[in-house]
Amino acid sequence: MTRRQCTGEYKIKPIKKKVRELLGYPYPTRVPKGVFVDQWVGISTDEFHRAKDADVKYMRNRHPLIDMGWSRIDCVRYLTGLGLAGTPKSSCLGCPFHGNAQWRHIRDTSPSEWADVVAFDAAIRNGNARANAAGQRLLGEAFLHRSRVPLDQAPIDHVTAAERAALQQGPGAADAEELEQGVADGCSPWACRGEVGPVQDDFGLAS
Template sequence: MLALSAEGILPKVDYAIFADTGWEPKVVYSHLDRLEQEIATPAGIPVLRVTAGNIRDDALDPEHRFASMPLYILNQDGKQGMTRRQCTGEYKIKPIKKKVRELLGYPYPQHIPKDIFVEQWVGISTDEFHRAKDADVKYMRNRHPLIDLGWSRADCIRYLTSIGLADTPKSSCLGCPFHGNAQWRNIRDSSPAEWADVVAFDAAIRQGNARANASGNRLLGQAFLHRSRVPLDQAPIDHVTAAEWAARQQELDDGAVMVEELENGVVDGCSPWACRGASEYEPVQDDFGLAS
């Protein structure tokens, strides 16, 4: 959408906002720098980077309230579950709304008059038109330009390729539990330092979040980044055939999860307004760190 706006195919936007969780892959930050330098700045479109902190550091800080990631849980009785996903709201949606209020001149807790609002573009394509929703606050009105153009995900890829951006990476936290095996392999095989980082984080969160443990409210069970609920550096992330996956499904997920998602994870990365995941396949437990 930024490129379409800069090129004049879509109207020129006033701002582009990137919500930084502090734990994106380095290729995402490099790509953002390139977009800003080559597309946004020449078109006169400011790129605003907002943040609510570093999600990795916060999860391991016993003094910090942690907005839970959707971690895979193996309970003491052998039952499986997931913790609730709060990270998108806390680390992406809230800082974006805060910035929008500032741009409108009504920082929280000031009341925003009914006739003051922003038009916010959300990059949902026709493949997922059912995910297009109205904003939940009156000072933001959602528009979905890709749907207006009739563009599918394939159309977006063709356009990006035509302007030299075929290598656009998915934006999501480095250690997002919704990664598919292909994404885990890519981190392991292309960036040893980042792989070591996510393996260490996976081990660090095994017994629950740091603040809950410090208060004596430990998780009854173990938490994992990978769906198999084994340590990440031991997880079955190497590519296997569909038949092999089918044979493993009963062991891993009671046969509930499709082979395609196990391999490729969430298709669209983690959009603030359309973050989707596999929670429908897993029973969701109470907050990460609760002992019951």
């Protein structure tokens, strides 16, 4: 897995931008001390370790599911009661942490979204255009599927011999469940799938 900026670029930056706008202090205006929003983040009790504070003072993270003592099963039961059975964990369409089941689901249920992720996979082959232009070229090629095969040809219907061999590599290696179902965690701005280091705040820290 190479360095990725998806959480920072697609989630945290737009959220901060919108929050600043809602508060009436768009970047680079300084947000006064004591002015903040409550932001509700849907982390359930079984992922308690992923509940984190925001990295700016104008946003305070709250975790209502944890406050109510709700686990993932409680959420599924509640959604099922509302006629929303089968609600999947949240993640982006073209997430590199998807397992084969998620890729098949997109391919088999939504041709337009499948075309979109296949095109996205092709577009990332040579890395990030901005980084390349800045001289930080990707060494090798990038792929969405862990087989490092273009997505529309990747083995998403079966586990390959190479993947089976990788399964034998002991602690830290992907297991069969992860190959099929992807990384277990869902994605939230402050607790991304596969975890991420501190994200650069391009909208200024409030104080």
